[in-house]
Amino acid sequence: MSLRRIVSLLWLAVVLLLLLVLWRGTPFWLGAPSPDAKPRPVTARGDLAADEKATIEIFxxxxxxxxxxxxxxxxxxxxxxxxxxxxxxxxxxxxxxxxxxxxxxxxxxxxxxxxxxxxxxxxxxxxxxxxxxxxxxxxxxxIGVAFKRPPPVPIGTSHDLKVGQKVFAIGNPFGLDWTLTTGIVSALDRALPTEDGRTIDHLIQTDAAINPGNSGGPLLDSAGRLIGINTAIYSPSGASAGIGFAVPVDTVNRVVPHLIAKGRYIRPALGIEVDEMLNARLTRLLGVEGVVILRVLPDSSAAQAGLKGATLGPDGSLVPGDIILAVNSRPVRSVAELFSRLDDFQVGDQVTLRLLRGSRQLEVAVTLMPGA
Structure with missing residues (x-):
């Protein structure tokens, strides 16, 4: 092959390479502008769906x-x-x-x-x-709102909620203010342990997206009524995973008036001493499910009802007195569950305890007193 032919082929290769670079770098280089370009006409939407209108109205x-x-x-x-x-x-x-x-x-x-x-x-x-x-x-x-006071949230009920009902959560997730998420009631009467060892009972479970910052915001029903306070999420990542929890409004409506009037909530009590860890050991040894009464406080409602606490045997062992099996026919399997059962009532209410005393069961009526 002659030198001239080789040089011509090299120049052809260079030109083809430049054309390839230009084509890959500017894929529309062959296009031409259109001076008469205009926005496309908007397609008429029509009316919003009924459920969309209802959601917008609630928000x-x-x-x-x-x-x-x-x-x-x-x-x-x-x-x-x-x-x-x-x-x-x-x-x-x-x-x-x-x-x-x-x-x-x-x-x-x-x-x-x-x-x-x-x-x-x-x-x-x-x-x-x-x-x-x-x-x-x-x-x-x-807060001191002197004028243009925002309206209170309408109050609903939570005892009659059904799994599957629509719910709406409004809050400020991740600092993004006034955010609306929607979902349904996924489950009822959940219990959630807290970091300090407490247990929050009777929670509403929902799949409405609840994230950090939503805490404290309202959970509403389809009528725009308060049915709960968004309180927690269950998520390994810390973000919404479709499992959120809310304190039911029936609890809120019972507790809040006490806090406003007295600054604290006085829980209804029986007037007995119990211990969670010791109770778990004792009931396991005795082969029963219930709450062992360790001591009955003097002049308490429990004392007036004749409840009996544990005593020490001749060898120093603990001899059980009464073991609480149920409150108003609802089983009690732990100290936390006993407190949860009593928290459904108010001071002055009368409850019926089913007790195990020795080998026999009996029922005793006790009037709830203010707790410590």
């Missing part, structure tokens, strides 16, 4: 009643000894009444030295803590 009516809560904690610099506050976290809440009371979860404000409540219209207020009930994960704050 628009409830939005102003939901608040954004941010908290700060007091810390001390170990070197300078200066005391200052730092951001602690955010959560949600809702307006309870026309006196400025705001309901949220206890864990939203736990450990905080101050809290700020921001309304949907942008106004912010420094909040005061009125009262809290850690066992129910409920806290009541108060």
């Amino acid at each position: 628009e009516k409830s939005r102003d009643s939901v608040v954004f809560i941010s908290t700060r904690a007091t810390v001390m610099d170990l070197y300078t000894r200066n005391v200052f506050t730092v951001p602690r976290g955010t959560g949600s809440g809702f307006i309870w009444d026309d006196k400025g009371h705001v309901i949220t979860n206890f864990h939203v404000i736990e450990g905080a030295s101050e809290a700020t409540v921001r309304l949907a219209d942008g106004r912010s207020f420094r909040a005061a803590l009125v009262g809290a009930s850690p066992p129910h994960d409920i806290a009541v704050l108060r």
Whole structure:
């Protein structure tokens, strides 16, 4: 092959390579602009579906009643000894009444030295803590709203909820304010252990997306009524996995008036001493399911009803007295379950205990007294 032919082939290869680079780098290089280009015509949508209209109406009516809560904690610099506050976290809440009371979860404000409540219209207020009930994960704050007070959330009921009902959650997940998620009631009467060893009972389980920051916000039914307080999620990743929990409104409506009136919730009690760990060991040894009464407090409701506590045998062993098997025919298998059963009542209510005394069972009526 001649040198001239080789040079021609090389130049042809270079030209082809340049064309390939241009084609791959600018795939539309052969296109030409169209000066008469116009937006495409919009296709008419028509009316929204009935369920869409209902969802929009629920959100628009409830939005102003939901608040954004941010908290700060007091810390001390170990070197300078200066005391200052730092951001602690955010959560949600809702307006309870026309006196400025705001309901949220206890864990939203736990450990905080101050809290700020921001309304949907942008106004912010420094909040005061009125009262809290850690066992129910409920806290009541108060803000001074002098004018244009947001409406309270309408109150519904939770004892008649059915699995499959539609629910709507409004809150501030990850600080993204006034977010609406929807779902259904997935299950009822769930119990959830907390990090400090407590158990929150009677929870509503829902698949409405609930994420960090939703805590304290309202869970609503299809009529826009409050049926629960969004309180927790179950998720290995910390984000919504379709399992969320809410404190039922029947509990909220029972506990909140106590917190507003007295600053704390006084739980109904029998007037006995029990111990969770010791009870588990004793019932296992005795082969029964129930709660062993260790001691009956003097002048208590239990003492007046004739309940008997455990005693010490001649050899120093513990001799059981009465073992509580049920409250109003509902079985009791642990100390936590006993407290949960009693929490369904109020101070002054009378309950019937089914007891195991020795080898026989008996029923005793006890009037509930204020707990410690």
